[in-house]
Amino acid sequence: MPSYPNPISSKLPKVGTTIFTVMSKLAADYNAVNLSQGFPDFPVSPVLIDLVYKHMREGRNQYPPMAGVMALRERLALKMEHAYGVQYNPETEITITAGGTQAIFTAINALISEGDEVILFTPAYDCYAPAIELVGGKPVYVQLKANDYSIDWKQVKKVVSRHTKMILINSPHNPTGAIIGEKDIQELIKITKDNDIMILSDEVYEHIVFDGESHLSVAQYPELATRSLIVYSFGKTFHVTGWKTGYIVGPENLMHEFRKVHQFNVFTANAPIQYALADFMLYPDNYLHIGAEYQRRRNIFLDAVKASRFKIKQSKGTYFQLLDYSKISEEDDEEFAIKLTVEHKIASIPVSVFYHNPIQNKVLRFCFAKEEETLLRAGDILSKI
Ligand code: GLN
Secondary structure (H helix, E strand, C coil): CCCCCCCCCCCCCCCCCCHHHHHHHHHHHCCCEECCCCCCCCCCCHHHHHHHHHHHHCCCCCCCCCCCCHHHHHHHHHHHHHHHCCCCCCCCCEEEECCHHHHHHHHHHHHCCCCCEEEEEECCCCCHHHHHHHCCCEEEEEECCCCCCCCCHHHHHHHCCCCEEEEEEECCCCCCCCCCCHHHHHHHHHHCCCCCCEEEEECCCCCCECCCCCCCCHHHCHHHHCCEEEEEEHHHHHCCHHHCCEEEECCHHHHHHHHHHHHHHCCCCCHHHHHHHHHHCCCHHHCCCHHHHHHHHHHHHHHHHCCCCCEECCCCECCEEEEECCCCCCCCHHHHHHHHHHHHCEECEEHHHHCCCCCCCCEEEEECCCCHHHHHHHHHHHHCC
């Protein structure tokens, strides 16, 4: 096909292909152990698979309601009540989405206008800033503290302005595995007290928190909940990232605006999968223990790399572990990640891509949502580097 003959002014001139696609392709091309893009390599519950099949066979294959299958929204309202002690009305305050990324994109489209500022914490998951820029908003970056990736609230206070429309938080945090604590919540309450700043809270790893800590949701704090849209993911919780199904909760007035955009963005999400998830979620045992399960996998990975030359800061949540290679190489992390994939056959994600400005830390992100055998093989390779 000949090219489009006229100049194109790109809406995202600095954006290339997302690092997850780049690294997973490189891993496949070089037959490397793929700990780059975050997805489990172990099987999905056969019960869940059978439920999808059952609902397809029974004919639930046409458009579900725009906001999602009611039975599933009802289950999610119960989950929010059990997990966080807060009531969301399934009719008006919960919407099923085609994954967390769509929920984030749609929320930003619905709530952010030209010139609005959105505060983001770097390293930041890579879909946030482009969504803001596409609607003419301005991402305002605050770097997480270098030692433990906690939030520098002094810095946040400095950048809040009359244009600040939203603060986007993410806990458990991708890519660092950090989690927010009670002190962070209190700071957030203080900062949003006398203004109308909204919060978009990406909590897709809500159930994956380790070492006896628990996930704090903005839903648990009425001062925050009334101004927050909160994003969750079935992919992370049920090991089905490829099903691209998630959901978003929030007060009716914010959800009303969200749905105005959602209906024209994707209209709705996959029907049989929603019916199956509704049945599956009747048994909270199907998901409440995934934190312990992932902690076991994290520990296998940590154990497998403890004799290596990588420096480890133990992950507190998500299924990602950062490893610092400053004792091994002077190369920048993108170069080093490529070299590890091509020459050593292990793929990871260079963390610098999640910053908005060039950064010199030598850190790679590894996904440990993998079979024990995969983790041991990875540990073996990393110990020899
Ligand atoms: N959330 C996944 C990760 O952080 C990637 C999802 C994607 O590829 N877009 O690795």
